Amino acid sequence: MSITETAPAKLNLALHVTGRRDDGYHLLDSLVAFTVLGDRVRLEPGPLALRIDGPFAADLSTDGNLCLRAARLAGADAAITLTKSLPVASGIGGGSADAAAVLRGLARMGHALPARPERLGSDVPVCLSSAPARMQGAGEILTPLPPLPGLSVVLANPGIALSTPQVFAALDRRDNPGLPAIPCFTGLADLATWLAGTRNDLEPAALTLAPVIGQVLDGLRTTGAAFARMSGSGATCFGLYATADTARIAANALKQHGWWAVATELAPPLMPR
Numbered sequence: 715m716s717i718t719e720t721a722p723a724k725l726n727l728a729l730h731v732t733g734r735r736d737d738g739y740h741l742l743d744s745l746v747a748f749t750v751l752g753d754r755v756r757l758e759p760g761p762l763a764l765r766i767d768g769p770f771a772a773d774l775s776t777d778g779n780l781c782l783r784a785a786r787l788a789g790a791d792a793a794i795t796l797t798k799s800l801p802v803a804s805g806i807g808g809g810s811a812d813a814a815a816v817l818r819g820l821a822r823m824g825h826a827l828p829a830r831p832e833r834l835g836s837d838v839p840v841c842l843s844s845a846p847a848r849m850q851g852a853g854e855i856l857t858p859l860p861p862l863p864g865l866s867v868v869l870a871n872p873g874i875a876l877s878t879p880q881v882f883a884a885l886d887r888r889d890n891p892g893l894p895a896i897p898c899f900t901g902l903a904d905l906a907t908w909l910a911g912t913r914n915d916l917e918p919a920a921l922t923l924a925p926v927i928g929q930v931l932d933g934l935r936t937t938g939a940a941f942a943r944m945s946g947s948g949a950t951c952f953g954l955y956a957t958a959d960t961a962r963i964a965a966n967a968l969k970q971h972g973w974w975a976v977a978t979e980l981a982p983p984l985m986p987r
């Protein structure tokens with residue numbers, strides 16, 4: 715019997731850096747959402763093993779892979795197949811999403827979830843439920859939010875992998891104010907208006923390391939995004955579009971630059987809270 719779990723891409727719709735802990739980790743305040751597009755993991759009974767296929771398989775090694783580390787943390791064996799559809803090291807939590815998907819799959823096979831999933835990565839706790847949340851602390855403090863409207867989204871990445879620690883190290887300030895109160899959003903208009911009053915504090919730092927991110931953001935805006943921003947530590951950017959058709963046309967236009975670009979939607983929650 716095999717078990718399949720999707721590993722949705724994580725979007726930091728807003729990401730404020732509010733401080734730094736003594737161990738060097740940064741304090742965050744983030745509105746996190748997930749997309750229908752994601753990686754996929756398949757688990758089958760057997761000794762612990764990992765096989766990777768899919769469009770971005772060549773960018774990843776099985777050694778030290780978060781899928782294997784997740785299974786080891788759960789103390790479980792399984793033959794894992796990862797289908798890698800998300801670009802690696804790109805600010806949309808692919809590795810954390812894969813680790814969380816393995817943990818969810820192992821839970822369905824009867825294994826307990828590990829007590830401290832954040833040991834695998836700061837984004838793993840939020841990826842476990844893959845549901846909209848306010849994420850604080852270094853990623854371990856989660857406040858579930860009501861479902862977000864099922865909006866059309868374009869994800870675009872110029873084909874460069876950014877190192878998360880390097881982006882944090884390039885920050886000018888680490889003591890920014892937190893997010894304003896998060897209302898219950900009803901559609902694109904009120905979400906875009908609220909987002910316009912927030913920031914991704916990692917975006918200016920990432921832009922200094924990879925100025926091409928500015929071109930990606932311009933590309934999303936000129937193809938009709940009502941709102942565009944970088945996710946996480948980059949370099950993937952997202953645009954929110956009024957319709958699935960405009961998102962699809964925008965993604966096709968952005969691909970002409972040689973960038974990875976895909977139209978998808980904000981996802982409904984994967985696991986009951």
Ligand SMILES: C[C@@](CO)(OP(=O)(O)O)[C@H](O)COP(=O)(O)OP(=O)(O)OC[C@H]1O[C@@H](n2ccc(N)nc2=O)[C@H](O)[C@@H]1O
Pocket residue numbers: 726729738739740741742744804805806807808810834835836837838851852853878879882945946947948
């Ligand atoms: C920035 C965020 C925002 O959601 O997303 P991504 O860009 O990774 O998608 C995450 O906090 C990243 O989470 P994750 O990628 O799991 O990072 P981790 O493996 O825990 O940490 C990698 C490194 O990033 C830095 N780091 C990470 C999280 C945090 N709150 N403060 C940090 O300073 C540390 O230098 C750490 O050693």
Ligand SMILES: Nc1ncnc2c1ncn2[C@@H]1O[C@H](COP(=O)(O)OP(=O)(O)O)[C@@H](O)[C@H]1O
Pocket residue numbers: 774778779780781796801802803804805806807808809810812813878946947948
């Ligand atoms: N299954 C995995 N998918 C993606 N990255 C992984 C995986 N396992 C280990 N990694 C490593 O984790 C790092 C962060 O990758 P990823 O989670 O995709 O990016 P980000 O943290 O920017 O969202 C990469 O350097 C990558 O080599």
